[in-house]
Amino acid sequence: MLERKQRKDRTEVTFVLPADTPPGPVSVVGDFNDWNPHAHPLERRGEDARAATVALPRETSHSLRYLAAGDYWFNDESGDGRDGPNSRLHT
Template sequence: MAISKQYLKSKPVCKVTFTVPAAEANEVKVAGSFNEWNADSTPLKKLKNGSFKGTVSLDKDQSYEFRYVVDGNWTNDDQADSYQWNEFAATENSVVHV
């Protein structure tokens, strides 16, 4: 898994690209505090190499919790900037700092 960040000079925004290697998966989505945990609003596109990729624009100088939904199973990014315990889900969430 990978997260890449591209900061825009013209706006206080960072384009964050999520890449998930999941060749066997049919569907990968990302849900987080940036989309009110609505995975359906941020599906990732399957590439020819079998990985899934998608980009979201996030406000700079913020931290966002997120998790991937791979064929209905919630999972963290092993390369997240940090992790945050979530009482509601009783698990850790991945965190991206932008």
């Protein structure tokens, strides 16, 4: 799930997943962080969720995916469409 907060000069996007599905560590990766799995790992957010927040320029588009343990790649179905095998996000 994506949560967006519009700020004056940027959009803060929070990527939210259930706390244990999929199991193990998960990162959000995309063209905004050079597909680096160490840049934005999801951290626990309460009992039921984990999340990572990324500040992105307003009115831009980005490709992204999640990377979980075991080299398991998956998309965010709440994104703004697809870009080939990736999810698409518009800020």
